[in-house]
Amino acid sequence: MIRASRTWAPANLALVKYWGKRDAVRNLPATSSLSATLGLFGSEAAILPADADVLEVQGDPRRAIRVLQAARDLTGLRDPLRVVVRNTVPTAAGLASSASSMAALALALSRALGFEDDPLWVARLARLGSGSAVRSLLGGFVEWVAGIAPDGSDCQAREAFPAEHLPLAIRIAVTTDAPKPVSSGDAMERCRLTSPCYGDFVRDNPAAMEQGRWALADRDLARLGSVAEEQSLRLHEVLRAASPPIDMLLPASRDVIDVVLRMRDRGVPCFFTIDAGPSVAVFVEEAHADAVGSALAAIPGVIRVLEDRVAVEGARFLAEAP
Ligand code: 2P0
Numbered sequence: 001m002i003r004a005s006r007t008w009a010p011a012n013l014a015l016v017k018y019w020g021k022r023d024a025v026r027n028l029p030a031t032s033s034l035s036a037t038l039g040l041f042g043s044e045a046a047i048l049p050a051d052a053d054v055l056e057v058q059g060d061p062r063r064a065i066r067v068l069q070a071a072r073d074l075t076g077l078r079d080p081l082r083v084v085v086r087n088t089v090p091t092a093a094g095l096a097s098s099a100s101s102m103a104a105l106a107l108a109l110s111r112a113l114g115f116e117d118d119p120l121w122v123a124r125l126a127r128l129g130s131g132s133a134v135r136s137l138l139g140g141f142v143e144w145v146a147g148i149a150p151d152g153s154d155c156q157a158r159e160a161f162p163a164e165h166l167p168l169a170i171r172i173a174v175t176t177d178a179p180k181p182v183s184s185g186d187a188m189e190r191c192r193l194t195s196p197c198y199g200d201f202v203r204d205n206p207a208a209m210e211q212g213r214w215a216l217a218d219r220d221l222a223r224l225g226s227v228a229e230e231q232s233l234r235l236h237e238v239l240r241a242a243s244p245p246i247d248m249l250l251p252a253s254r255d256v257i258d259v260v261l262r263m264r265d266r267g268v269p270c271f272f273t274i275d276a277g278p279s280v281a282v283f284v285e286e287a288h289a290d291a292v293g294s295a296l297a298a299i300p301g302v303i304r305v306l307e308d309r310v311a312v313e314g315a316r317f318l319a320e321a322p
Contacts, residue, residue: 225271
């Protein structure tokens with residue numbers, strides 16, 4: 001008999017990027033990554049006993065079906081379930097919701113099936129839904145090590161530094177409400193197979209991780225920003241060099257970058273990061289967050305600016321579902 005369970009998980013933003021897979025079946029990444037967990041934007045999941053399987057999932061249900069099937073395979077569970085997954089911010093907010101939704105679902109399944117005390121079980125399940133979901137299970141600044149073991153046993157995430165180590169506000173310039181033309185998984189595979197600069201991107205990943213870790217250890221926003229910005233620009237170069245090319249940036253994305261660079265020249269401690277889409281996130285010291293938010297909102301083509309900060313906590317249980 002399964003237990004009813006409800007969870008919430010935050011989205012996260014990559015500073016050093018996961019791009020490409022070393023094993024597509026186990027969904028093991030080709031690169032290690034470093035991310036910051038968000039405080040407000042995320043997803044909720046619930047698992048409830050039911051008379052027949054019911055899936056109420058916002059967006060593409062294939063990821064949730066994969067996670068659910070893996071949970072059934074791992075436990076021999078046959079009971080029908082009602083599975084609810086929804087974003088707690090509008091899907092059109094411009095933030096990738098796959099990481100938060102799959103982290104919330106994996107955690108909810110862990111309690112429903114009695115594995116809530118086994119973080120590796122939860123992470124393995126979350127990873128099958130979305131690689132970057134393993135980072136949404138944790139708070140603060142999270143390191144996800146790619147590892148080399150064929151079974152993925154050394155591919156694990158940990159909190160590298162707590163949020164209070166380097167308190168940062170985040171302002172996200174949303175530049176479109178349109179869904180992605182190419183999914184991250186398909187784009188990664190196209191880059192791996194066809195982009196001439198993909199090999200260098202993977203080869204340079206350990207050095208980028210080292211720089212990111214040291215910048216965080218030293219609480220050095222300028223050095224952290226230089227790694228995050230270089231990673232973002234290189235990721236989009238890799239995408240544009242793929243065949244056929246993938247250009248995810250919009251003119252407004254480039255305008256946001258210019259505004260961030262100009263504000264930094266004027267002494268505002270901030271930097272940008274861009275994941276697999278045209279929205280641009282800006283990390284900034286709290287005292288300057290309003291000024292950055294206003295500057296971003298004034299850019300033509302920026303349709304809204306989201307306000308958040310690096311969060312203390314990752315995915316968590318909510319009060320038991322009714
Ligand atoms: C990241 N991204 O590190 C990178 C940077 C997007 C750009 O992880 O195929 O949806 O489900 O494992 O987790 C987005 O990839 O990919 C992503 P799958 P996922 O955040």
